[in-house]
Amino acid sequence: MVPVRIWADGRLPTEYLSRRGGRTDGAADRVPVQRVVPGPRLITLSDGGVTLEVACAENDLSWTLINRGEEPVDLHITLAAAVTARAEGSVAHLSREGVSMAIHGITRLEGQRIIATAPARGAAPLRRVLEVVLEAH
Numbered sequence: 356m357v358p359v360r361i362w363a364d365g366r367l368p369t370e371y372l373s374r375r376g377g378r379t380d381g382a383a384d385r386v387p388v389q390r391v392v393p394g395p396r397l398i399t400l401s402d403g404g405v406t407l408e409v410a411c412a413e414n415d416l417s418w419t420l421i422n423r424g425e426e427p428v429d430l431h432i433t434l435a436a437a438v439t440a441r442a443e444g445s446v447a448h449l450s451r452e453g454v455s456m457a458i459h460g461i462t463r464l465e466g467q468r469i470i471a472t473a474p475a476r477g478a479a480p481l482r483r484v485l486e487v488v489l490e491a492h
Contacts (some may be wrong), residue, residue: 365471366475403475416483428463430479432469448486455486 371416386485391399396411404423407430422428435442438451442464446457462472473479 362411370446414485418471418481420473420479420481422475422477422479425475427475428473430471430481432458432471434467434469436467438467440469442465455484457484459481459484 377456391401393399398409400407400409405428406421406423408419408421410419418430420428434449435451438449442461445461446459447461447464447469448457449455456480458469460471460479461469462479463470469481469488471479471481
């Protein structure tokens with residue numbers, strides 16, 4: 356598994372997106388991930404039978420992991436060490452420096468990794484929701 360970083364606002368970093376391909380001589384070549392921008396504020400990344408759709412709106416961000424294969428597939432989102440994370444069922448609550456958000460649709464939280472599992476021939480939708488915390492003064 357090669358991690359794909361996506362900034363919080365849905366932008367992709369400028370580095371080359373790719374996965375490791377297998378070679379018979381033991382070396383690893385680089386195989387590009389298919390990257391498509393099907394519309395405004397929507398990008399898809401595909402690798403074999405798996406597609407990650409990232410949709411960005413003014414105040415919304417969602418990911419959908421689509422699995423066309425016969426085995427379940429996991430999406431791992433690694434959080435920065437400064438992020439505090441806790442899970443409540445299928446919701447991960449994240450906070451850092453006074454900003455809080457929730458990611459709905461997770462399968463589980465393992466340390467600093469959010470994991471969503473798309474079942475065989477299924478999908479795993481995730482949606483970011485900003486949380487407003489009002490402090491009394």
